[in-house]
Amino acid sequence: MLHRSIYPQHGDDFYTEHANNPQSALGLVCSGGTLANISAMWLARNSLMRPDEKTGFMGVEREGLMKATRYYGYDDALFIGTQLLHYSMKKSADVLGFGSNGMRCVPFDSNYRVRIDKMEAEIIKCRAEKTAIIALIGVAGATETGSIDDLTAIAGLAKKYGIHFHVDAAWGGPCIFSKTHSVKMKGIELADTVTLDGHKQLYTPMGCGLCIIRDPCLIKYVQKTANYIIRKESYDTGKFTLEGSRPANGVFMHANLELLVTEGYEVLIDRSCRMTRYMADKILASGFAELVVNPQTNIMLYRFLPPNMEEVVRSGKLTEEQQEEIDEFNRTLQNEQKERGATFVSRTTIYSPKYERDVVALRVVIANPLTTEADIDLNVNDQLDIVNLMNAGTLEPREAA
Numbered sequence: 001m002l003h004r005s006i007y008p009q010h011g012d013d014f015y016t017e018h019a020n021n022p023q024s025a026l027g028l029v030c031s032g033g034t035l036a037n038i039s040a041m042w043l044a045r046n047s048l049m050r051p052d053e054k055t056g057f058m059g060v061e062r063e064g065l066m067k068a069t070r071y072y073g074y075d076d077a078l079f080i081g082t083q084l085l086h087y088s089m090k091k092s093a094d095v096l097g098f099g100s101n102g103m104r105c106v107p108f109d110s111n112y113r114v115r116i117d118k119m120e121a122e123i124i125k126c127r128a129e130k131t132a133i134i135a136l137i138g139v140a141g142a143t144e145t146g147s148i149d150d151l152t153a154i155a156g157l158a159k160k161y162g163i164h165f166h167v168d169a170a171w172g173g174p175c176i177f178s179k180t181h182s183v184k185m186k187g188i189e190l191a192d193t194v195t196l197d198g199h200k201q202l203y204t205p206m207g208c209g210l211c212i213i214r215d216p217c218l219i220k221y222v223q224k225t226a227n228y229i230i231r232k233e234s235y236d237t238g239k240f241t242l243e244g245s246r247p248a249n250g251v252f253m254h255a256n257l258e259l260l261v262t263e264g265y266e267v268l269i270d271r272s273c274r275m276t277r278y279m280a281d282k283i284l285a286s287g288f289a290e291l292v293v294n295p296q297t298n299i300m301l302y303r304f305l306p307p308n309m310e311e312v313v314r315s316g317k318l319t320e321e322q323q324e325e326i327d328e329f330n331r332t333l334q335n336e337q338k339e340r341g342a343t344f345v346s347r348t349t350i351y352s353p354k355y356e357r358d359v360v361a362l363r364v365v366i367a368n369p370l371t372t373e374a375d376i377d378l379n380v381n382d383q384l385d386i387v388n389l390m391n392a393g394t395l396e397p398r399e400a401a
Contacts, residue, residue, distance in 0.1 A: 001257050002196065003027060003212055005176055007189055022235050024216035029208065029250040033170035033197040034088035035242055036209035039222075040193035041079060041092040042242070043213070044135040044164035046221035048072075061221065065097040074132040078102040079166075080122050081137030082114035083351070084144060086168055089137065098134075110353045112147035112293055114138070116157065123161050135164040135192075140185055141172020144348055144363070146299025148172055151187030158190075165190065170197035170209070172297050177265035181273060184296065192218070198253045201269065201367055203260075208249040268369055272298040275366045279376045286380070288387055292352060292361040301350065301361040303330045304383065307391040318355065327360040329390065334362055336386050336395065343379040 003026040004010070018024045030036045049060035049068040060068035069077055077098050081089065083105040093102040104126075106118040119136065126133050136158050138149040151167060158165035167188050173196040175181040176188065188194060191214065198208030213219060219240050225232050230239040238244055260268075276298040283289045283302050290313055292301035305313055306329045312318060318326075327349075334347045346363045362383075366376075389395040 001254075002210065005262070006173075006191075006194055006212055007214055009189060018216040020235070021216070022233050023220065025213060025219040025237055025240050026216050027210055027212040028237060028241050029210055029246075029253070030241060031207045031243060031246060031249070032199070032209040033086070033168075033195055034091060034209070036170070036195040036197070036211040037086065037088045037166075037168055038092045038095060039211040039242060040166045040195060041089075041096055041134060042222055043193060043211075043218055044079070044166065045077070045096055047164065047218055048132060048134060050221055059221070069132060072132065073130060075130045076102075077132040077134055078104045078126070079135040079137060080104045080106065080119060080126075080133060081168075082106060082108050082139055082142070082149060084108060084112060084114075084139055084142040084147065085137060086139075086143055086170065089168075096134075108147070108353070111296075112142065112145045112353075114149045114154070116150060116153045119154065120157055123157065123163070127161075133161070133163050135166045138165070138167045138187070138191070140167050140169035140188060141175070141297050141299075143171055144299075144350060145293045145301060146172070146295060146297040146365075147293065148175075148184045148296055151185065152190070153187070155187045155190035158192075164192050166193045166195070167191040168195045170195050171200055171299075173197075174201040174265050174269050175297065177262050178269045178273075179266065180270055181297070198249065198256075201272075202253065202256060202265070203268070204249065204252040204256055207247060208253055210253070269298075271369060272366050272371075275371055275373070275376065276300050276364065278373055279364060279366065279380065282376065282380050286384055286387075288384070292350065292359060298366045300364045300366075301348070302364075303359065303361050304333055304387050305329070316354070320357075323355065323357060323359065330360045330362060332390065332395075333383060333386050337382055340382065343382045345379065345383075 018026055028039055046061050049072055051059035057071050089103050090100045093100050104122055106122050107115050109115050136154050138151045138154040140148050155165055175185050194212040196210040198204035199206045223239050225239050230236050276295045280295055280300055289302050289304045292303055306325055338344055348363050349358050349360050352359045
């Protein structure tokens with residue numbers, strides 16, 4: 001059901017061939033997005049350094065990474081993506097033998113989308129250095145910012161240079177169900193693998209990640225069998241997954257897809273994005289804040305400003321001392337709101353292309369379908385109350401958390 005949603009180009013004959021074929025797999029159900037991302041990189045690595053029947057080389061799966069890179073004429077191996085890649089990709093690089101430095105991260109633009117020119121420059125550099133590129137990774141809903149890369153452009157690079165294209169859509173993937181927001185996901189149908197996270201915006205209980213595979217036959221490069229339980233002809237997808245014994249969380253996913261269907265997920269996505277936009281507008285209307293990331297989905301980053309600093313912020317001519325003052329202002333605000341305990345937003349420190357430095361930002365994620373405008377009003381009003389006390393110099397100091 002999810003494969004059809006991501007890859008609408010396939011017809012019924014395709015699913016008749018693969019849905020019940022023990023030798024192929026439309027996707028894998030894992031215990032979370034981390035394992036889904038690792039599985040995708042595992043597939044990409046083993047497919048790139050596959051067995052060679054002409055010479056008898058048995059591929060990276062059997063020979064190991066060192067022998068495989070030498071056989072294929074590489075000095076190193078890595079994958080390429082934005083600086084906003086989820087930290088699970090570091091784990092992927094580590095466990096697959098590249099080392100965490102094998103996660104080559106390139107800069108993002110003012111909209112927090114990976115810079116395609118920088119990505120291509122990195123590809124050219126790797127080719128010149130005889131470095132194997134396991135995959136190009138696009139992010140569809142960065143966990144920190146909610147931003148969505150230009151997936152079509154990354155797909156173009158992947159096709160041009162013959163590289164596996166993976167999309168980490170653990171957060172933003174369900175935008176595909178929305179007529180309004182699916183345009184942001186254009187290009188995902190060109191990905192070789194896609195990560196979704198059931199326990200995020202597909203609303204299953206915790207512990208449901210999905211690695212969707214465009215070509216189901218790709219799975220053969222990671223197959224592991226055992227004569228006593230998971231034989232080659234077995235329908236148990238445990239012969240393809242990193243996990244052996246695992247909970248049947250796919251049941252929850254199937255139930256949600258049956259009950260909510262496309263229209264239900266569309267309502268949920270549209271509503272959460274609308275609520276986030278409502279909060280962004282309310283924050284801006286206060287006159288005391290600026291958006292650090294203009295929300296593309298339902299994640300928003302913003303920061304409040306100390307008194308009499310609105311004009312200088314609009315001019316974009318902040319000194320380093322003023323930037324540090326704003327950072328400390330938002331740390332204090334977030335700590336105070338958390339200590340009060342009635343409302344809450346999280347906090348992060350992220351590079352700002354606008355200011356060319358790291359900034360402290362307040363971070364909001366609105367995914368709960370029960371969140372209302374009144375909840376948002378209460379949260380913003382709490383923050384404004386703290387801002388007013390800080391501006392008046394009457395906020396009692398607390399220890400920094």
